[in-house]
Amino acid sequence: MNVRDVIARGETGLVRGLNLQIIAVVNAIAPNSLVRFDDLRVNVEGNQINPFMQASARMSLQIALRERGTTLVVNSAYRTVVQQYLLRQQFERGLFGITAAAVPGSSNHESGLALDVEDPDGWQPYFQQHNWIRLGRDFDFPHYDYVFPAATRRDLGRIGVRAFQRLWNQFHPGDRIPEDGVYGPQTATRLANSPINGFLPAFRRSLQLQEPRLQGDDVTAVQRALLQSSIVRVNLNVTGVFDMATERAVRQFQQATGRLAVDGVVGPTTLRELGLLR
Incomplete structure (x- = not known):
């Protein structure tokens, strides 16, 4: 929808x-x-x-x-x-x-x-x-x-528009719009056509460190969400591979929330805290 x-x-x-x-x-x-x-x-x-x-x-x-x-x-x-x-x-x-x-x-x-x-x-x-x-x-x-x-800063309204424009461009490389923070017809049209649950891959599995290493768009989305988290700073590269650095970053995030089990496993609860699952 x-x-x-x-x-x-x-x-x-x-x-x-x-x-x-x-x-x-x-x-x-x-x-x-x-x-x-x-x-x-x-x-x-x-x-x-x-x-x-x-x-x-x-x-x-x-x-x-x-x-x-x-x-x-x-x-x-x-x-x-x-x-x-x-x-x-x-x-x-x-x-x-x-x-x-x-x-x-x-x-x-x-x-x-x-x-x-x-x-x-x-x-x-x-x-x-x-x-x-x-x-x-x-x-x-x-x-x-x-x-x-x-x-305080007085430009967050414009930054919020720019954030949506950047998000749209990330998932629509063939339909890019200017990332200028200006709300106009192009941005309005893309807002109307955006999914209410966000631009996310379907999460059909729990993610954790294992052999062979898990990889895919869902891992990429988790890595990006960890890097963008406002409650913790992690040292992590976006590789699409669930490696030791990703597990360590997941544990840091889980601990920072103060309410998640710190197990390094990305299941539904951790996904919701990352904003990746409603």
Whole structure:
């Protein structure tokens, strides 16, 4: 199923697999520009929520959470270009009562510096002390933006578009588009025609170190995902062969998650953590 097929369904969480791939490429283009925040005292339930933001915003949020001492319920955080594409299409078609949606690449939510939260009035004094400002009670009631120019980057929207363009080109060498970070008709068409689960080979086997060595597109995808991971740095070449270096990198990644068995075997659970399986 492609992105165009879910426009009328109104659920941006349906593109979760593609979201995670785009986030990984964003962090490959601009290392560590997006970091997870779901290890904090937050509730981020739902596939439509990507629990990522810029590092300085995360530090500020952590302080605000500690000061109030309650759990923050997050309704929206970082939004990928594909999610923004869906919202823009729904807005233009008059679907779901959406009254405004920015052009992909230009939404505040694509900056990694925006949150929509429950109980925005209760959080306001804590957020305001730490450089979070409210967009407006009448226009976007639950929305906050982190504003500290010296500690943030302002180009992640454009980088998110570029990340999708790079991802598309990687899997479509005969239908390449400019990797310029500019959202236009060429990029819009490719977004519409992208698979909601991402550009991935079919994973039909567990991967592990053995003789003869396993090799194939699935090994290549795992190696690339390990290199693009935002939680661990590994020393690894993309060879398509599951060798000792790959097993070592898998173990490093599994340990870094804090919740996976550290066995060097890439099964469904590890694939999901790598963003390679929904």
